[in-house]
Amino acid sequence: MNVSTRYTVALHILILMATDKGTPMTSEFIAGSVNTNPVFIRRLLGRLKDHGFVESQSGARGGWLLCKSPDAIRLSDVRLAMEEGSPFTMHTQQPNPACPVGRSIQGVLGNVFARAERAMYDDLAKSTVADLLESVYKQNEARQNVF
Amino acid sequence: MNVSTRYTVALHILILMATDKGTPMTSEFIAGSVNTNPVFIRRLLGRLKDHGFVESQSGARGGWLLCKSPDAIRLSDVRLAMEEGSPFTMHTQQPNPACPVGRSIQGVLGNVFARAERAMYDDLAKSTVADLLESVYKQNEARQNVF
């Protein structure tokens, strides 16, 4: 368990909910598709709710509903909401300020890393949950043609 | 300690070694700049050695030497050598194959994630260790002008 799967599972959840916008979807049902437990799913749904992607409905016949149109949810937005953090991590200890390199490296790397991370986000911003759902449909069609 | 600092420290090491290509540099000295212990540094140097970036010399007056020109070491190459893995992680458990979404999602996300990761690598490939060293020099000059 080195890196979080939150982002992946959050996208899984959103794609699922994009298939059926009518009735509330329960965390139990979603957990069945993701193959995990409902509490983990509810934790992620809570984050998605905080960021306005979904809303919840308590009680019997309750569950979760999508608040936004799937084609209005960019993958970069979801990544931000999940707070996965940067793919780059600075030193655990502050480098030696008495060394010319140690003194400046975090500033220098910070710039380079920020640019690379932005390149990644810009790419993620090109796709939406609606695009993913369409790809899922296409993959299933292709599969049917084989079997 | 959620994510490894290997890549950051590896770049720190390479910048340091790019400042002085003559005499071998010890893991002890490098650890002093990074502000950590020599064993951790040697572990990273071992990986850099495996990938042909540096070579080692045992015994007294020994240490480490850079094998490549700093302007021939792209940041993407270093990232690959450190095996940090993808910023994206798939489900821990295989999603439910009986669900149309669960059945296809890893294929779909795999494509999207690969493209985003490539965008990040392409950006990292634009900079070399020589570029970083130059930025370090510039930052130090700017600092001197202030104080």
Added chain:
DNA sequence: CAATCTGTAACCAATATAGTTCCAAATTAA
């Protein structure tokens, strides 16, 4: 009122990171 579902707390097992101590082997220099 019973059943269902959210929302969250509490606890746990597994894993990764990196800090630390230690020592054999290689190399240099005296």
Added chain:
DNA sequence: TTAATTTGGAACTATATTGGTTACAGATTG
């Protein structure tokens, strides 16, 4: 030859994160 230095790596530890699990209060439905 001997002492000092340095790599290379094993072994152990503290800490943090992840996600699996149980439990339960509160809201809602019928």
